[in-house]
Amino acid sequence: MQNSEALALTAALLAAAGDLTQRINDGVVARGFEARPAYGFAFARLAPDGATVTDLATHLGVTKQAASQLVDELVRKGFVERRPHPGDARARLVVLTERGWACTRAAEEAAAEAVQGWVDVLGEREVRALCDRLVRIAPYGRIRPAW
Amino acid sequence: MQNSEALALTAALLAAAGDLTQRINDGVVARGFEARPAYGFAFARLAPDGATVTDLATHLGVTKQAASQLVDELVRKGFVERRPHPGDARARLVVLTERGWACTRAAEEAAAEAVQGWVDVLGEREVRALCDRLVRIAPYGRIRPAW
DNA sequence: AGGATTGGTCAAGTAGCTTGACTATATGGC
DNA sequence: GCCATATAGTCAAGCTACTTGACCAATCCT
Numbered sequence: 001m002q003n004s005e006a007l008a009l010t011a012a013l014l015a016a017a018g019d020l021t022q023r024i025n026d027g028v029v030a031r032g033f034e035a036r037p038a039y040g041f042a043f044a045r046l047a048p049d050g051a052t053v054t055d056l057a058t059h060l061g062v063t064k065q066a067a068s069q070l071v072d073e074l075v076r077k078g079f080v081e082r083r084p085h086p087g088d089a090r091a092r093l094v095v096l097t098e099r100g101w102a103c104t105r106a107a108e109e110a111a112a113e114a115v116q117g118w119v120d121v122l123g124e125r126e127v128r129a130l131c132d133r134l135v136r137i138a139p140y141g142r143i144r145p146a147w
Numbered sequence: 148m149q150n151s152e153a154l155a156l157t158a159a160l161l162a163a164a165g166d167l168t169q170r171i172n173d174g175v176v177a178r179g180f181e182a183r184p185a186y187g188f189a190f191a192r193l194a195p196d197g198a199t200v201t202d203l204a205t206h207l208g209v210t211k212q213a214a215s216q217l218v219d220e221l222v223r224k225g226f227v228e229r230r231p232h233p234g235d236a237r238a239r240l241v242v243l244t245e246r247g248w249a250c251t252r253a254a255e256e257a258a259a260e261a262v263q264g265w266v267d268v269l270g271e272r273e274v275r276a277l278c279d280r281l282v283r284i285a286p287y288g289r290i291r292p293a294w
Numbered sequence: 295a296g297g298a299t300t301g302g303t304c305a306a307g308t309a310g311c312t313t314g315a316c317t318a319t320a321t322g323g324c
Numbered sequence: 325g326c327c328a329t330a331t332a333g334t335c336a337a338g339c340t341a342c343t344t345g346a347c348c349a350a351t352c353c354t
Binding site: 005006007008009010011012013014015016017018019020021024040041044061107108111112114115118121122126127129130131133134135136137 | 152153154155156157158159160161162163164165166187188191208255258259261262268269273274276277278280283284
């Protein structure tokens with residue numbers, strides 16, 4: 001594989017990721033939520049049973065201060081609330097509100113819609129193969145693209 | 148394909164793109180260039196024959212002011228220079244200096260190195276297939292992931 | 295020729311992150 | 325049981341890379 005191809009691959013990855021991210025966010029906004037892309041990835045971590053600020057920070061690849069600010073923002077908009085942590089008095093458990101769940105579902109719908117465009121081009125099998133390979137490459141990488 | 152899978156795919160794409168981007172940048176820095184990830188994508192546009200600030204802005208998906216600031220930065224670091232545009236007295240052609248070319252080659256090497264890690268895991272055939280599919284999906288999308 | 299468009303820069307404002315400093319709770323060695 | 329150390333979280337300040345807005349000069353269109 002030539003050197004220049006590797007850069008092109010990177011560019012394609014970034015373009016694909018950016019495109020998808022923006023489509024999802026547009027879809028969420030179109031469904032009436034005042035959101036930005038980071039929300040969806042935060043929700044993905046918070047969804048099952050909530051998480052601490054530090055967990056969230058690790059998941060998003062930012063400092064815990066930044067994660068805390070994001071949580072402030074989400075609280076202000078009514079998507080999550082901070083509760084005392086059952087097993088640790090220092091920590092606080094951040095959990096989704098009903099509105100937060102609604103926004104999460106909207107994000108998933110929008111994501112499915114955006115990916116559908118790819119399925120139309122490549123077919124479901126190919127998209128799934130793509131997905132599998134990506135997961136094998138970057139199983140637990142930080143979400144944040146960062147440049 | 149389920150809705151939640153679509154979000155996971157997006158996350159995997161972002162993680163892969165972010166991982167690759169950071170590895171490339173680390174590689175470039177290790178080769179002695181004071182660079183940030185945006186440089187590589189700028190160089191990709193400037194490399195053949197140079198480009199105007201507006202071209203660059205379109206390619207990177209930012210305002211022309213932002214692109215102009217990036218060019219300022221690149222000039223200050225000696226990677227590019229602004230020349231009068233041969234066919235348009237308003238425009239200026241931004242071209243790579245010798246140092247700029249050296250940094251471009253470093254970026255391509257680093258990219259190849261980073262992708263090699265993927266080849267080791269998936270095999271060359273699979274990586275190439277991945278690449279082809281990505282290009283079919285996002286042929287000329289903006290580079291900038293933006294969140 | 296002259297209004298509208300385009301390429302570029304200057305200036306100011308800002309979102310979203312960072313680093314640094316601090317408090318409160320928890321943990322582990324002795 | 326105590327103290328040193330580590331961890332969860334917040335507050336405050338600073339900074340980077342972007343944005344919007346205003347503007348000038350050259351070009352295009354009719």
